[in-house]
Every structure is written in C-alpha cells, then in structure tokens.
Amino acid sequence: MNMEERLALNKYDVDNQAHIRLEDGKCRECSHKACLIICPAECFKLREGTVSFAYEGCLECGSCRVVCNEGGLDWSYPRSGFGVSYEYG
Amino acid sequence: MDDKFDAIIVGAGPAGCTAAYLLAKEGLEVLLVERGNYAGSKNMTGGVLYGPVLSRVFPDFPLNIPLERPISRHVLTFLSASSAVSLDANAAGTEIHNGYSILRAKFDRWFAKQVEDAGGIVATGLLAEDLVMVDNRVTGIVAGGDEMGAEVVIAADGVNSLMAQKAGLGVRLAPHNVNQGVKEVIKLPPEVIEDRFNVAPGEGAAVHYLGIGTEGVHGGGFLYTNKESISVGVVVQLKALMEHNLRAIDLLESFKGHPAVKPLIKSGTTVEYSAHLVPAGGRDMMPRLCTDGMLVAGDAGAMVLATGRALEGINYAMASGMAAAETVKQARQKGDYSRQSLVQYEAMLADSFVFKDLENFRSAAGFLDNPRLYRAYPDLVCGLANKIFEVDGQPKKKVWQVVRGELKGRVSLWQLIKDGLAARKSV
Ligand SMILES: Cc1cc2nc3c(=O)[nH]c(=O)nc-3n(C[C@H](O)[C@H](O)[C@H](O)COP(=O)(O)OP(=O)(O)OC[C@H]3O[C@@H](n4cnc5c(N)ncnc54)[C@H](O)[C@@H]3O)c2cc1C
Numbered sequence: 477m478n479m480e481e482r483l484a485l486n487k488y489d490v491d492n493q494a495h496i497r498l499e500d501g502k503c504r505e506c507s508h509k510a511c512l513i514i515c516p517a518e519c520f521k522l523r524e525g526t527v528s529f530a531y532e533g534c535l536e537c538g539s540c541r542v543v544c545n546e547g548g549l550d551w552s553y554p555r556s557g558f559g560v561s562y563e564y565g
Numbered sequence: 566m567d568d569k570f571d572a573i574i575v576g577a578g579p580a581g582c583t584a585a586y587l588l589a590k591e592g593l594e595v596l597l598v599e600r601g602n603y604a605g606s607k608n609m610t611g612g613v614l615y616g617p618v619l620s621r622v623f624p625d626f627p628l629n630i631p632l633e634r635p636i637s638r639h640v641l642t643f644l645s646a647s648s649a650v651s652l653d654a655n656a657a658g659t660e661i662h663n664g665y666s667i668l669r670a671k672f673d674r675w676f677a678k679q680v681e682d683a684g685g686i687v688a689t690g691l692l693a694e695d696l697v698m699v700d701n702r703v704t705g706i707v708a709g710g711d712e713m714g715a716e717v718v719i720a721a722d723g724v725n726s727l728m729a730q731k732a733g734l735g736v737r738l739a740p741h742n743v744n745q746g747v748k749e750v751i752k753l754p755p756e757v758i759e760d761r762f763n764v765a766p767g768e769g770a771a772v773h774y775l776g777i778g779t780e781g782v783h784g785g786g787f788l789y790t791n792k793e794s795i796s797v798g799v800v801v802q803l804k805a806l807m808e809h810n811l812r813a814i815d816l817l818e819s820f821k822g823h824p825a826v827k828p829l830i831k832s833g834t835t836v837e838y839s840a841h842l843v844p845a846g847g848r849d850m851m852p853r854l855c856t857d858g859m860l861v862a863g864d865a866g867a868m869v870l871a872t873g874r875a876l877e878g879i880n881y882a883m884a885s886g887m888a889a890a891e892t893v894k895q896a897r898q899k900g901d902y903s904r905q906s907l908v909q910y911e912a913m914l915a916d917s918f919v920f921k922d923l924e925n926f927r928s929a930a931g932f933l934d935n936p937r938l939y940r941a942y943p944d945l946v947c948g949l950a951n952k953i954f955e956v957d958g959q960p961k962k963k964v965w966q967v968v969r970g971e972l973k974g975r976v977s978l979w980q981l982i983k984d985g986l987a988a989r990k991s992v
C-alpha cells in the first residue's frame with residue numbers, strides 16, 4: 477500500500493486553502509529538512525533543492541511543527557469543520 | 566460579551582469531557598468546544614483505557630460505555646529482528662480486567678453526549694482560534710471569528726495545545742520529549758481475533774513490544790484487540806526518527822511484517838491509518854498549569870506516563886479534568902478566578918496519583934533514551950530464550966554460561982549492571 481492508497485482509507489473534508497504554509501527561502505536554506513521524513517502523511521516533498529508541501533492528506537499531528545526549527549513553517553489546524561475525520565481512532 | 570459562560574472548555578477529549586461533564590452536572594453554564602466534526606474524529610489512542618478513574622465519574626462503569634473488549638491478557642514482548650520472547654499475564658476466566666480496549670471515535674463521541682445530556686453545550690466542528698485576554702487575564706476564546714466570554718477557560722486541547730501556549734503556559738515540545746504514533750485499524754472477524762489471541766469470546770488482549778524489530782530505534786509497538794478489529798501501531802521518539810533517518814510508516818510496515826506479528830494480523834483489511842503525537846518527557850516537561858482565568862488539563866499539560874511498557878494518558882487526562890472541575894467549582898464559590906485561587910488545582914494534582922506517578926517515574930524518560938533497550942536487550946532476551954530451548958546434539962550449557970555467551974559482543978557485564986540499576990530506579 478503506498479501513501480496515497482493509505483490516506484485514501486481516511487475521510488477528509490478538504491478545505492480550499494492550506495492550513496500550513498512554508499516559506500520557500502527558509503526551506504531552501506534549511507540544513508536538515510527533517511519535515512521530509514517526519515511527516516507520517518508524506519506531505520512534504522523535495523523539489524529542485526527546496527521543499528514543496530501538499531496540505532490535503534495532513535493528519536494534523538503536529539510533528540512538522542516540532543522538528544522545524546528554521547522558522548520555515550506557519551502551522552495551524554485546519555479551519556473549523558475541515559481536515560481528517562477518523563471513524564475508528 | 567453578555568452571554569458569558571461559567572466555563573469554556575477547549576477540546577472534547579477525555580480531559581475536556583470529564584471537566585465539562587462534572588461542571589454541567591453541577592449546574593454550571595458550560596461550553597465545550599471541539600474542532601472535530603464530532604468528538605473523537607481528530608483523536609487516536611493505542612488504546613487501552615486503564616484504571617478506575619472512569620468509574621469515579623460514571624458509577625455504573627463499565628455498563629453503557631462503548632468499550633471494545635475487557636483486557637484479560639497483557640503481554641510484554643521483546644522483539645529482535647527475527648524472533649520474540651514474551652511475558653504473558655493471563656487472567657482469563659477471572660474478573661480481573663485491568664483495562665479495556667477503546668476506539669476514540671466511538672468513546673469520545675459517547676463522552677461528549679454525556680456532557681450534552683448533563684446540560685452542557687457541546688459545539689463540534691468549531692476550532693478555538695485564539696484566547697481573549699484582558700490585562701493578562703484569560704476572559705474567553707475566539708471561535709468562528711466570534712468572541713465568547715467565560716469566567717474561566719480550561720485548555721484541554723491536547724498535545725499541541727495552542728490555547729495553553731497563547732496564555733504563556735503549555736509544553737515546550739521538542740524532538741526528544743515527543744513520540745509519534747502511527748496506527749492502522751485492521752478488520753478481522755471476532756472469532757478469528759479470539760482464536761489468534763487466545764482469549765475467551767468478548768475478551769481481549771493487549772500486546773506491547775519493546776523494540777520494533779528494526780534498527781534499534783527508541784520506540785515500541787502495540788497490538789490491541791477491538792471487537793471486530795485490531796489496532797496495530799508503533800510509537801517512536803521524533804529525535805530517533807530524525808537521527809536514524811527513518812519514517813514511522815516504514816517501521817510500522819516492518820513491524821507488521823515481523824514473523825511474530827504477521828500471523829496475528831494475516832488476511833485482515835486495513836480500514837484506517839492515523840497518526841498522533843504523545844508527550845513523553847514526563848514530569849520534567851510539565852508546564853505551569855494555571856494562570857489568571859485559565860487551567861490546563863491532560864496532554865496539554867504533558868500528563869502522560871511512558872514507562873516503556875505502555876503509554877498511559879487517558880486516566881491522567883480524566884483525573885486532571887476532575888481536579889479542574891473541582892477547582893472551578895470552588896473558585897466559583899469564592900468568586901475568584903485569579904491565579905492565586907486557581908493554583909489550588911496544582912496542589913490537588915500534586916496530591917493525587919497523577920503527579921505522584923509522574924514524579925515516581927521522573928527518571929523514566931532518561932532511562933528510556935538508552936539505545937541498548939531497543940536493540941541489544943531485545944536481541945539478548947531472544948537469543949537467550951532460543952539458546953535455552955535449543956537442542957542441538959551438543960552438551961547442554963548451564964543457564965549462566967548461556968547468558969555470558971549471549972552477552973558477548975552485545976552488552977558488557979558492567980553495562981548490564983548499570984542498566985539494571987537504572988531500570989530498578991526508573992521504571
Ligand atoms: C499512539 C498512541 C497510543 C496511546 N495509547 C494510549 C493507551 O493505550 N492508553 C492511554 O491511557 N493513553 C494512550 N495514549 C495517550 C492518550 O491518547 C492521551 O494521553 C489522551 O488522549 C489525552 O487526552 P486529552 O483529553 O488531554 O487530549 P486529546 O485526547 O488529544 O483531546 C484534545 C481534544 O482537543 C481538540 N482540540 C485541539 N485544539 C482545539 C482547538 N483549538 N479548538 C477546539 N478543539 C481543539 C482535539 O480535536 C481533541 O478532541 C496514546 C497516545 C498515542 C499517540
């Protein structure tokens with residue numbers, strides 16, 4: 477099962493705006509880019525020397541927020557009513 | 566802000582629901598705010614609900630509560646790359662049920678319904694975006710763009726607690742004091758579960774793994790039986806993932822593929838994948854828990870016990886919710902919600918098993934950071950067991966000779982003694 481199939485098991489109400497934003501300059505210069513391996517939904521991808529981010533599959537765990545010490549991340553929860561909804565949990 | 570509440574509770578997890586339920590039952594005007602579309606929809610736990618706290622809140626416990634299975638078998642397994650050795654505490658057929666497996670989407674939803682039935686207002690699908698502060702005093706929250714006022718706000722918003730942080734309280738989360746859990750819920754028929762886990766119909770097993778069979782990272786795995794599914798997960802320190810350059814999902818996959826785990830979940834269908842953080846720094850990472858107009862409860866205050874055997878947070882969350890409710894009740898009688906009045910909450914917790922356990926296990930976090938725990942010792946125990954049971958046509962060795970043989974190259978005798986002493990002190 478790849479990550480896409482895995483996330484497709486979950487229910488999401490996807491917002492039309494991102495709840496987490498990256499600052500390209502900071503990410504480009506970031507030495508560890510720990511978000512790449514720490515995100516359990518693989519929302520972060522390395523692209524042309526910097527990091528791109530897709531918020532849709534986010535599991536709202538906060539891991540990226542804890543490991544990002546470069547100030548490249550503007551983190552919040554999705555707006556009211558949006559994001560993942562677990563049916564088991 | 567004329568429609569002011571007695572208390573606004575942010576977060577309908579076990580901490581928030583407990584506080585809101587008890588306050589609503591006392592007749593206070595209570596608003597419980599939950600960002601998920603229903604309580605539990607954002608939450609994940611292993612999960613076994615331990616201990617008796619819930620029965621103090623609901624005297625008819627365990628009746629009428631959506632619990633999955635009473636746990637009659639607790640197993641602790643040391644996992645090396647290819648084998649496993651278990652300690653198996655089997656209480657089948659007795660009335661001893663030290664815990665129940667739960668699924669949070671059902672459990673929290675039920676709990677929030679109790680709050681509503683007790684007269685509290687539960688607003689789901691509503692994110693508390695900010696606090697309202699007047700002269701450094703918390704006087705309410707901002708949600709859906711509106712200000713809502715209250716005498717007191719209880720931040721029960723979980724490990725990432727943005728509310729507590731906005732008030733200058735809250736945990737400083739760092740890669741060394743937070744663990745990431747990833748979990749799959751795997752569907753299987755009840756009879757298959759009971760067969761494989763060797764439990765009576767309706768009863769369940771909780772299996773904890775020390776070591777996840779890979780890489781010797783700071784982490785562990787778990788298998789919990791639900792009514793019609795198994796919860797399978799790994800919990801790994803963020804720092805360890807970074808240092809070993811590993812993804813939790815890869816560890817979960819290799820854990821699921823381990824020869825000791827694979828047969829237990831065979832032919833099941835994965836129906837959900839979830840991830841959640843859990844504070845694991847123990848007493849040392851706990852912040853101040855009150856300020857003017859605000860209390861912090863549960864994971865938001867890092868009240869989780871991680872001993873390597875299991876993660877225990879739900880009963881601490883509920884116990885802190887109880888203490889918060891009691892504190893608010895008394896503050897209301899005094900008409901004083903200042904820090905000086907609310908600080909009684911910390912005293913109450915200090916006097917309860919919450920702080921006592923966390924204090925008792927204060928050095929556990931440091932102890933659990935020892936890499937030997939996750940590779941050398943699981944390897945050692947498995948190697949030992951294999952050697953002890955081995956019949957290879959060679960003259961048999963005495964157990965101690967086997968031990969010395971297995972220690973060689975893995976752990977020095979001195980390390981073993983040192984770690985043994987640390988274990989005695991810490992966990
Ligand atoms: C993998 C894993 C396994 C675990 N296993 C166990 C176990 O077996 N047994 C055990 O006892 N404990 C276990 N724990 C720990 C346990 O889950 C927690 O300690 C417990 O859930 C804490 O309860 P809480 O009410 O403090 O926080 P939570 O349960 O996290 O609840 C917080 C609530 O606040 C809501 N919220 C957050 N921010 C806002 C906001 N701004 N506005 C509105 N709502 C908001 C969230 O949606 C959530 O519903 C485990 C944890 C993990 C991660």
Ligand code: SF4
Binds near residue numbers: 507510511
């Ligand atoms: S860790 Fe932070 S700064 Fe570094 S790449 Fe990731 S988001 Fe950008």
Ligand code: SF4
Binds near residue numbers: 517535537
């Ligand atoms: S909150 Fe968790 S799931 Fe969402 S982007 Fe960050 S690490 Fe990934």
